Amino acid sequence: MQKLLIKGKKKLSGNISISGSKNATLPILAASILAHNVRLKNVPFVKDIFTMLELLKFIGINSKILTKKREINLLNNQKKINTLAPYKLVKTMRAGVLVLGPLLTKYKKAKVSLPGGCAIGTRPVDLHLFALKKLGAKIKIKNGYIIAEAKKGLKGNIVKFPTISVGATENALIAAYGAEGKTILHNCAIEPEIHDLILFLKKLGSKIKISGRKIIIFGNNSSKENVNHKIIFDRIEAGTYLIAGALIGKKITISRIDTKNLKSETDVLKSMGVKLLIKKNSISIISTNKMKKVSISTKPYPGFPTDLQAQLMVLMTQAEGLSKIKENIFENRFMHVPELKRMGAKIEIKNKTAYIFGPTKLYGAEVMATDLRASVSLVLAGLIADNRTIVNRIYHLDRGYEFLENKLKNCKAQIKRI
Ligand code: UD1
Numbered sequence: 001m002q003k004l005l006i007k008g009k010k011k012l013s014g015n016i017s018i019s020g021s022k023n024a025t026l027p028i029l030a031a032s033i034l035a036h037n038v039r040l041k042n043v044p045f046v047k048d049i050f051t052m053l054e055l056l057k058f059i060g061i062n063s064k065i066l067t068k069k070r071e072i073n074l075l076n077n078q079k080k081i082n083t084l085a086p087y088k089l090v091k092t093m094r095a096g097v098l099v100l101g102p103l104l105t106k107y108k109k110a111k112v113s114l115p116g117g118c119a120i121g122t123r124p125v126d127l128h129l130f131a132l133k134k135l136g137a138k139i140k141i142k143n144g145y146i147i148a149e150a151k152k153g154l155k156g157n158i159v160k161f162p163t164i165s166v167g168a169t170e171n172a173l174i175a176a177y178g179a180e181g182k183t184i185l186h187n188c189a190i191e192p193e194i195h196d197l198i199l200f201l202k203k204l205g206s207k208i209k210i211s212g213r214k215i216i217i218f219g220n221n222s223s224k225e226n227v228n229h230k231i232i233f234d235r236i237e238a239g240t241y242l243i244a245g246a247l248i249g250k251k252i253t254i255s256r257i258d259t260k261n262l263k264s265e266t267d268v269l270k271s272m273g274v275k276l277l278i279k280k281n282s283i284s285i286i287s288t289n290k291m292k293k294v295s296i297s298t299k300p301y302p303g304f305p306t307d308l309q310a311q312l313m314v315l316m317t318q319a320e321g322l323s324k325i326k327e328n329i330f331e332n333r334f335m336h337v338p339e340l341k342r343m344g345a346k347i348e349i350k351n352k353t354a355y356i357f358g359p360t361k362l363y364g365a366e367v368m369a370t371d372l373r374a375s376v377s378l379v380l381a382g383l384i385a386d387n388r389t390i391v392n393r394i395y396h397l398d399r400g401y402e403f404l405e406n407k408l409k410n411c412k413a414q415i416k417r418i
Pocket of ligand 1: 022023024026094095123124125126127128129164165166167168189305306307329330331
């Protein structure tokens, strides 16, 4: 099994070019079921994307990967479409459940494995099913599968989500695209990745209006055959490298981003006293000797993202005083804490809040993580720790970080895969 070996304390300097967003690509790949021919640019070639392509292949949609161009071409020739998403493909990646909306809206039926829980929480799909039922789907759960049908097709309706969910908003948006008439979604997630999906659906011929957390979709039957789309940048990857720069950057510049999507992240870093030079499409960051404590709560966008909480916690171990993180999105997302404590961090957890006492010296150790963002937080801790850190189970990292060690190595980090 592969591991990452990191020799800490090496100052980082250089440029990091940010990849396309994994979380934007996944729903757009699912929505590609609706089109004939799709060309996606700026695709990050990470494990989750390949898992989704495997699922699409199982369904009957072929893809051609142009690695050098960072492109994927997808072809739905309608011949042998399988409306099944099997357990073996959905269990490894929850986003597999996003094929439910497009299959149902286009082929009027779908059988999709329930994704089950994962390390960060139970992660149910009740909100996805709630929205699809409102659009007229008949749904039952049998033998671990969601079995959905809409014999006469989906019909537009008003859907008021009781709580905000990224995935449920995406499934509902894609389903509403193929529904008859108008759908109004209230209390939607409005992450930049949702905006990217909306842009993609518009290119497919849909009319969509968005105002605050309300999205209106006018059902479309005359979809465009060919669609070209460039995926937005990965704001979580960008935030991760910003934190690396704040931790140990002589000067790091991250580029190929849109800084207006990183406001909550840069606001937190500024309040800690980190020096940032923010331009429209790049940010330079320099670490500072004295960082101030900060308290944050994770929230849906435009709030601070849960996907950056573990990374920020490492930075908080270096700030003066007592910092706090309240995790509001997932119930079990402090799995990195015991490992950070083994490296010397002083952290206590009470209910949903982590209390981080700083500044603390971190020491290299052999560590392992249970999810994607927790793994990268251990890499960040390794960059500032004394001696050697070994991060195990890096298949988690490979699910979502493209060229992680190369990007860090280019900035002079001492890191290698063994
Ligand atoms: C997406 C992101 C993930 C990020 C999360 C929150 C992708 C592929 N993944 O995940 O990286 O951490 O948003 O920003 O884009 N919930 C329910 N019922 C449902 C659906 C969700 O109770 O039907 C709960 C979840 O358990 C969680 C909360 O709602 O507590 C938010 O989940 P959601 O926004 O749906 O996250 P995902 O779409 O799974």
